[in-house]
Amino acid sequence: MLLVRRDLVTKYAQTMLGPLWFVIQPIVMAIVLSVAINGGAGVTTEGVPPFLFNLCSLAPWFYFSQTFGSVGATFVNNADLFQKVYFPRSSVPLAVGLSNLVALAIQTSLFLIVLVAYHVSGVWTSHSWRIVLIPVLFIELVVFTLGAGLCVASLAARYRDLVHAMQYLLLIAMFASLVFVPLSNLPTHLRWLPWFNPLAVIIESMRSLALNTSGVTAIQSVVSVAISGGLFLVGLLAFERASRTAVDLA
Amino acid sequence: MNPAIEIKNLSKRYDLHPRPTSLRENIGAWLGRGEASGAQGTQYWALRDVSLTIEAGEVVGLIGLNGAGKSTLLKILSRITDPSAGEIRIRGRVGALLEVGAGFHGDLTGRDNIYLSGAILGMSKAELDRRFEEIVAFAEIERFLDVPVKRYSSGMFVRLAFAVAVHLDPDILILDEVLSVGDSRFQRKSLSKIESLVTKGGRTVLLVSHNMDTVNRLCSRCLWLESGSVKALGGTREVVASYLTSAGDFAGSSNRIDVTAAPRTGNGKARFLGVSIDSGDRSSSGQICTDGPARCMLDIEAENDIDVDSLAVVINSLSGLKLVNADTALLGNACRLRAGRNRVIVTIDQLHLLPGTYGLELWMGQRSGDYLAGDILDHVHHACRVEVLRPGGHDGSVLPTEGLIPCVYDFEVET
Numbered sequence: 268m269l270l271v272r273r274d275l276v277t278k279y280a281q282t283m284l285g286p287l288w289f290v291i292q293p294i295v296m297a298i299v300l301s302v303a304i305n306g307g308a309g310v311t312t313e314g315v316p317p318f319l320f321n322l323c324s325l326a327p328w329f330y331f332s333q334t335f336g337s338v339g340a341t342f343v344n345n346a347d348l349f350q351k352v353y354f355p356r357s358s359v360p361l362a363v364g365l366s367n368l369v370a371l372a373i374q375t376s377l378f379l380i381v382l383v384a385y386h387v388s389g390v391w392t393s394h395s396w397r398i399v400l401i402p403v404l405f406i407e408l409v410v411f412t413l414g415a416g417l418c419v420a421s422l423a424a425r426y427r428d429l430v431h432a433m434q435y436l437l438l439i440a441m442f443a444s445l446v447f448v449p450l451s452n453l454p455t456h457l458r459w460l461p462w463f464n465p466l467a468v469i470i471e472s473m474r475s476l477a478l479n480t481s482g483v484t485a486i487q488s489v490v491s492v493a494i495s496g497g498l499f500l501v502g503l504l505a506f507e508r509a510s511r512t513a514v515d516l517a
Numbered sequence: 518m519n520p521a522i523e524i525k526n527l528s529k530r531y532d533l534h535p536r537p538t539s540l541r542e543n544i545g546a547w548l549g550r551g552e553a554s555g556a557q558g559t560q561y562w563a564l565r566d567v568s569l570t571i572e573a574g575e576v577v578g579l580i581g582l583n584g585a586g587k588s589t590l591l592k593i594l595s596r597i598t599d600p601s602a603g604e605i606r607i608r609g610r611v612g613a614l615l616e617v618g619a620g621f622h623g624d625l626t627g628r629d630n631i632y633l634s635g636a637i638l639g640m641s642k643a644e645l646d647r648r649f650e651e652i653v654a655f656a657e658i659e660r661f662l663d664v665p666v667k668r669y670s671s672g673m674f675v676r677l678a679f680a681v682a683v684h685l686d687p688d689i690l691i692l693d694e695v696l697s698v699g700d701s702r703f704q705r706k707s708l709s710k711i712e713s714l715v716t717k718g719g720r721t722v723l724l725v726s727h728n729m730d731t732v733n734r735l736c737s738r739c740l741w742l743e744s745g746s747v748k749a750l751g752g753t754r755e756v757v758a759s760y761l762t763s764a765g766d767f768a769g770s771s772n773r774i775d776v777t778a779a780p781r782t783g784n785g786k787a788r789f790l791g792v793s794i795d796s797g798d799r800s801s802s803g804q805i806c807t808d809g810p811a812r813c814m815l816d817i818e819a820e821n822d823i824d825v826d827s828l829a830v831v832i833n834s835l836s837g838l839k840l841v842n843a844d845t846a847l848l849g850n851a852c853r854l855r856a857g858r859n860r861v862i863v864t865i866d867q868l869h870l871l872p873g874t875y876g877l878e879l880w881m882g883q884r885s886g887d888y889l890a891g892d893i894l895d896h897v898h899h900a901c902r903v904e905v906l907r908p909g910g911h912d913g914s915v916l917p918t919e920g921l922i923p924c925v926y927d928f929e930v931e932t
Contacts, residue, residue, distance in 0.1 A: 511599040
């Protein structure tokens with residue numbers, strides 16, 4: 268779809284480093300998290316080197332935050348276009364979801380390269396052949412992210428407040444999704460989190476697949492898949508409903 | 518054969534003040550508690566109970582003042598927004614040309630934008646490949662195809678946008694004539710492109726235009742909307758005629774324009790009160806036609822008995838160029854007015870103006886040398902607008918008119 272191409276080409280137009288940003292972002296963020304949270308606040312990471320640990324979590328997290336943010340603001344950002352011409356509205360969020368996969372792939376590759384480097388230098392050698400299952404995990408990631416984004420977009424068509432609230436939602440989500448804390452390190456009264464937050468399950472599973480950390484239980488995975496799927500359907504329906512009159516509110 | 522477009526009791530409501538509706542109020546309304554927000558006073562019906570059937574291959578004009586609901590109707594037909602009530606049934610692919618530049622992105626090149634915008638408008642890749650050259654040639658941007666469109670001049674941008682839009686090839690074409698764009702040369706090109714789209718047979722067209730001459734020439738039927746409802750639907754000539762006589766400041770046979778509040782200069786010893794203009798010909802509908810007669814009836818109030826040296830009916834082009842000046846001073850007789858109300862009739866035997874809209878200016882002054890401020894009795898710079906129609910109306914001659922003044926001409930090729 269051409270919209271995918273549009274998103275990709277225009278994202279880093281007129282930046283000097285261009286697509287390099289895909290790589291710089293997670294590295295800087297991983298360093299910051301490793302120093303501040305794991306070093307400073309003393310949060311342990313099941314023995315995994317914090318930099319590697321965070322780099323692993325950040326790939327799916329960046330996908331979520333970027334996609335959720337722009338999908339959620341679909342009606343606000345595209346009001347101009349939607350007022351002028353009709354085409355199936357859901358193609359815009361779907362295009363965002365697809366085009367951001369490129370960043371996800373690059374950032375995952377970056378992580379894999381660093382993982383191999385750690386391996387070769389002998390700093391961290393534990394690995395799991397389940398790592399090949401990561402793409403399957405990404406399917407759930409896409410479904411969940413789009414579902415959440417579509418729900419917010421439908422509401423934000425009427426309640427613009429949500430667009431402003433989104434950055435706080437994302438901040439809270441970052442903590443609630445175990446980006447820099449392993450599940451096993453949570454205090455017991457917070458262990459229920461993965462039952463309700465598929466993103467936490469996804470990120471925790473990603474680490475488990477790649478780094479052999481403890482991960483979540485099978486039932487938790489199933490529940491999270493169910494929640495993601497349900498959210499996606501609800502989001503799609505709500506989005507279709509909202510798109511019929513959204514232009515009147517813009 | 519089934520009609521191409523069927524509209525039944527279509528209504529569209531807008532909430533004028535949707536902002537204060539908070540989430541809490543809405544949840545309250547869902548639960549059946551409290552007043553439903555958006556009380557009666559804040560609602561606005563942009564369309565109310567509009568029904569219309571358009572047969573395949575028909576060209577229908579849509580006229581009405583600003584705010585009559587024309588654009589809303591087009592938006593609903595092109596599925597940009599949903600109606601609040603009523604039904605639409607459309608058979609065939611709809612191409613809507615409501616605004617140019619839909620889906621353009623400044624960072625992409627002209628080439629990319631043609632494909633992107635074309636896809637959004639509903640063209641397939643194959644179709645675009647086929648018409649690509651045509652689009653580029655029409656837009657006249659060959660040299661800049663691979664430059665991001667944000668570096669384009671605004672003229673290049675609209676030309677490209679327009680070119681993409683008019684090269685879609687739908688069964689049902691919905692278009693707003695307002696979108697003719699660019700410099701005057703390209704405007705002509707785009708207008709004639711639109712007209713060729715409309716007149717290319719077999720296509721169903723719904724056309725919004727403020728140019729009554731265009732509507733007259735192109736459309737077989739016409740829908741007149743007024744404040745969201747159908748005011749008239751029927752043969753173009755009748756509908757246009759009654760629209761002109763009632764619409765705003767268009768002067769017509771049955772429509773006397775009150776000019777008492779119009780901006781004016783002059784000492785006011787005599788004042789224009791009202792004006793109406795028709796062809797003076799009872800047999801026709803009273804519309805003024807090219808090379809036809811015109812009769813201008815002026816209501817004038819004078820303070821005392823007065824001989825007015827110069828009383829003039831002036832017709833200007835919309836750009837302000839003075840085209841016709843029927844001045845009594847040139848006839849040599851003063852115009853005698855009695856104290857109180859007078860009616861003066863100015864007749865023009867033949868009005869040599871091509872179809873279009875013109876402005877009417879009224880003048881009264883005394884001739885004491887120069888027309889200084891004290892000598893001007895009353896001068897209404899813009900009394901009303903006058904519509905000049907094509908004699909014969911919808912007669913199949915579809916050539917647009919250029920220029921303002923008609924002439925009789927012929928040609929031969931010398932051997």
